[in-house]
Amino acid sequence: MSVTNFNYTGGVQQFTAQKTGQYKLQVWGAQGGLYGGNGGYSEGLITLSAGEVLYVYCGGRFGYNGGGAGSSTQNINGGGATDIRKGGTTLNNRIIVAGGGGGSGYVDRKSTDGLRAGGAGGGLAGIDGTGPSTGTGSSRDGGKGGNQTTGGAGGPGGSPGQAGSFGQGGSATIVNGNTQNGGGGGGGGYFGGGGGANDSPTHNDNDDGGGGGGSGYIGGVTNGQTISGNLSMPGFNGGTIAGAEGDGLAKITLVNGAPSKPGSLQATATSGFKPGNLVRLTSGTATDPEGNTVSYTFQYTLDRGQSWTTIATQTSNIRDWNIPANVTGTYVQFRARSTDLTNASDWTNSSEYQINYNNSPTVSLTSPSENTTLYENDTLNMTGTAYDSDKDQSVTVYYQINNEQRKVLATNLSKTEISLSKKLTFKAGKLYDDETAITSDLTEGVAHTLKIWAVDTENASSENVVRTFYVVPNRVPLLTVNPPTTTGSIDKDTFVIDGTFEDQDQNETTVSYRINGANSIQIATGTSGTFDFNVSLGALNIGENLITVEAVDSYGAKTTQTVKLIKNKVVVPINKSTARYKIAPPTGSASEIIIWVQHNVELTLNVSASMTLSGEQESFKPMTLTNTANLQNGQVEDEFYLASDEAKDSIILQLELEKSDVEANSAITLIMGVL
Known part of the structure; x- marks a missing residue:
């Protein structure tokens, strides 16, 4: 917290704000002369930008800054007001005033009986001065206190006091240079108090009227209050006091500094600065000296700063904003400032951006209709047109199923009606473009979306045309x-x-x-x-x-x-069995077949063969036994022969076996042959 104190100097003093922020102004008016009424007190808040100047006038107890003159000596002059001025040094530049007290009707001592006392300054209306209730000669009343619209009237008497005015207390009348007459001067203030009256220009005494107190003023500050000097008020050094005594004082305290000015402000528009397009505003961050939360206010102008429109106030230094669709300006510029609870920084301005006017393409669909249902092998037909009225541009039309990758539907030049035509086939739970799957599996009973839109070469996009469809995937048999x-x-x-x-x-x-x-x-x-x-x-x-x-x-x-x-394998002894063999001729066909079969002598063997063309029905004929030879170990070898009238390619050999003893272990041990 930064505090600047000001004491009485008899001249104007300057205060320059080192930081932008909220400042508390406190002023104490001067007491009237040596024994007059106490000065008043005023306080209030004001927001200043760094570098702004205030002018401080601390009132003097002997009249500096509006105190009226006493009738005989400065010891009974009205006390000067203490005020602070902004924007200049005239009385009209005052933003806060603490009224000065009126001078006492006594020349050489303080009133102890409440008579002939100067009225206290401050408050919305200064306190009236008093006059003696007894005595000889003409009346000698005190002056009236000033208020918010007029100065206090002078006290009536043999030599009446002067009325107070804007910023000036009234003087008591000096008659014939008599320095013993005791009318007190009116206190300075927003409007000064009236001067006290003398009873007679020929009397030399100390029983004349006190001056009225000057009024306070808080019209140029916020949260202000003004207190009369006859009441308890904050003390300059803390605590409370019963009215301000002595010369006037002032104090200026920085109670809440404004946050720092945001850094550079950038505006980016991915699709260009065009009506309806999105602009992202990004300012540098700001800090607050008291650690308060900082908000950012963004504004824009379309008339080069003649008027500004607020976009938003928010805690983030990034803001997205759409250029109005009905914008008519040529340029757009942005500015941003930071604010805390009560204060705002200076504005940070962006560069100026030219607005480009470009018409967005349009898309019209004739199919598919809304809520189409696709069964296996059905097609999702996309037909319609797209158009862009701007010249010398290229237009690309896209389509997208759900959140799958977008696909190009068509491209062409602007000012040309673009025909849209695409068929997607639903099969095996997916949509296919020819043989390429363009979706993952589509769920039955869920609404799926087809979105189609067009974008021109300046990134102006049409509105999305959306169709909802459903699928019924193929079910297994x-x-x-x-x-x-x-x-x-x-x-x-x-x-x-x-x-x-x-x-x-x-x-x-x-x-x-x-x-x-x-x-x-x-x-x-x-x-x-x-x-x-x-x-x-x-x-x-x-x-x-x-x-x-x-x-x-x-x-x-x-x-x-x-x-x-x-x-299961079931072993049952048998007497008879048949064996069949498919024979593939090495040359593809044959017209004769000779085989040799070696077997146990106890085994009776009949052999037949089917020699046909492929596809013909089998036809078995007995083969002729042409020779039998005895072998060792109780075996024989039989030779069989069969001839066909033409070469055949399907040859099947059939052997019928019979043994005389069912328990005998008789078998064929070898088959050989030639074709």
Whole structure:
């Protein structure tokens, strides 16, 4: 806290504000002469900018600064007012005044009986001076106190006192140079008090009227008060006093310094300074000497400072602002200042920016309609037009699905109607542009958005055209499989597996099966239906077997069911058996076949062969036994022969075996042949 004290000097004193901020002004008026009424007190607040000057006038108890003259000696002059002036040194420049007290009616002593006393200064109206209530000769009343509009009237008497005026106390009348007459001078003030009266110009005595007190003034400050000198008031050195005695005093205290001026102010407009565009204002930060919260006020002008419009007051030094769409100015300039609780810094001005006028493009859509629902393989059709009325510009039209990456829809020159046309296909839960997915999976039952807009080369953008759409992704087919009983014995070479299928979206569906990962075999098609297929026991492996049934719709949605079967190995001795062999001719076809079969002698063997073209039905013919040779270890080797009338490419060998003893361990040990 900075305090500057001012004492009486008999002249004007200057105060220069070192900081911008709020200052408390305190003034004490001078006492009237040696024994007159006490001076008043006034205080108030004012905000000053750094470098501003105030002019301080401390009143003198013998009349400096408006005190009226006593009738015989300066000891009974009215006390001068103490005031502070701003903007000049005339009485009209006063912003605060503490009234001076009126001079006493006694020349050589202080009134102790309340008679002939000078009135106290200060308050909105000074206190009246008093005169003696007894005595001989003409009356000699005290002068009246000044108020906010007029000076106090002079006291009536043989020699009446003069009335007070604006800034000046009235004087007592001196008659015939008689220095013993005791009328006191009126106190200085906003309006001065009236002078006290003398009873007679021929009387030499000390029983004349006291001067009236001058009024105080607080019209140029805020939160002000003015107190009469006959009341308790703040003391110059602290505490309280019962009126101001002696010469006038003044005190100026910095109670709250303004925050520092913001640093440089920058304005940036990504899309240019155009009507409707966004401008970001960024000022340097400011600090407050008392640590108070600092706010920033931003303003703009469109007429080069003739008038300013407030954008906002906020605690951040960054502000976004849109240039009014209906702006008509050529230039825009900004300024910012910082404020605390009560004070504001000086303004920081930005550069001046030229406003460019550019029309934004427009977009009109004919499709899609609002709330379109897309099913599998449906298309989202974007059609419409875009237009920009400015010349010599390029226009780009964009589209965006939800928050996906924006895509270019069309480009062309301005002043040309731009045709918009794009088809996106919904499949497998996503939107595709041809074969490229442009979205992630779209959720069913959720509103999705298509946004289309146009931007010209000066970054003016059209309004967004938005359409809402929904999707129903393709559902997998329904599939039921009725497996056979998987326990007990099956006495047939084949058994049946059957079931049903249905596509929930009525898409064409294919049903197929495969055994143990082998190639799939198609068994049914359609949007729904039943199916069945035969499984040969011979196609199953000993142990666990997996039969997989699949239903796949035309969009690739698939449902799979798996049947698990266990094939147990059952060893039952048999007398007869048949073995078949597929033979692939090395040259692709053959017309003759010779084979040699080595086997136990107890085993009877009949051999036949089917020689056909591919695709023809099998046709087995007995092969001729052309030779038998005995081998060691109880084995023989038989030679068989068969000829066809033409070369064939599908050759199957069938061997029928029979043993005479069911428990005998008879078998074929070797088969050889030529084609």
